[in-house]
Amino acid sequence: MTAAREAAPETSSILIVDDMEENLVALEAVLGSLAHVVRAQSGEEALKAMLRQEFAVVLIDVMMPGMNGFETAANIKGLDQTKDVPIILLTGAAVDPNYAYHGYTVGAADFLIKPFDPWLLRTKVNVFLDLHRKNHQLVEQAEQLKRLLTADGGRPGVVPAVPDPARTSTEPSYDTDHPSYDTDHAAPQEEPDRLAEIVGQLARLEVLLRDADSSGRTGLADRIVELEKAVERLRTACDT
Known part of the structure; x- marks a missing residue:
């Protein structure tokens, strides 16, 4: 796991979670100008990162080996330290119609299908960044x-x-x-x-x-x- 760039302590941070390096690069390119971006390539890495620092929002790819996006989101919502962090789930176009419903049941705040509009993604993430600040x-x-x-x-x-x-x-x-304080005035x-x-x-x-x-x-x-x-x-x- 690597950080996109150093940020001041008061700056809100975004966590992006995907097992594919090219997807992380694309997300970082879209969101890097909004806030400090931290990468994780598995659900386990994401949970460790969230226990180490605070994030304004986390974006998770649904289809990951091992702990998938739904399981990662459920684990995040199950911890007192991270349960209030908003989650955006991302998945490919060939997707089960029930994925969105499943995402909301595990606590996700939003659900986007790839390929997504970069402007739309930035707008959604900015809402959570503003709320966090x-x-x-x-x-x-x-x-x-x-x-x-x-x-x-x-x-x-x-x-x-x-x-x-x-x-x-x-x-x-x-x-x-103070001795010079004048009660009359x-x-x-x-x-x-x-x-x-x-x-x-x-x-x-x-x-x-x-x-x-x-x-x-x-x-x-x-x-x-x-x-x-x-x-x-x-x-x-x-x-x-």
Whole structure:
């Protein structure tokens, strides 16, 4: 198994699985410009690769010796570490009509017949790449909010602005413990306003995570609800 090219740690990766070298070369040529591509020439190699690193999507040829594409997909979906990775199954034109149904029953997200349109394949793969990147952004934002709310042992204090990819905040922050801090000229509403902003951020994250339709992300959404309640308690403490 070889990697098509080195990629930055934050870059999403694609796993392509086929026992034929020429098929791997063709897939790499089509998908290499979209993301980091990793090759595997058997189902066993694919499973080992997926346990070593994270992939945004995996493309598997159905007709492989030993562990075929259906068995490989079933094994991927059977592992907690890899069960949420979307799978696209690929097969030749002379195919059993029941192959597509069989592919969906083992957990495949899509099924393509060779020869496929390169533009169509790129479009389908790009959907999963975008979803993978957005999910990581949501998890990162939720972790940032959690760190903000649990800073200083969870004591009410000045909460910095929540990072928002759509805009950059230039509002000043206030350190009430600093000797030069002037309580007569402090902005008394800034802390509640920022807490209100965090509540809004949490609510939006919760909705996005629940819409993503995954048990793991639903659990994260439930934790965000708890964070919303914690922020409300902080707001009440600031208002009294």
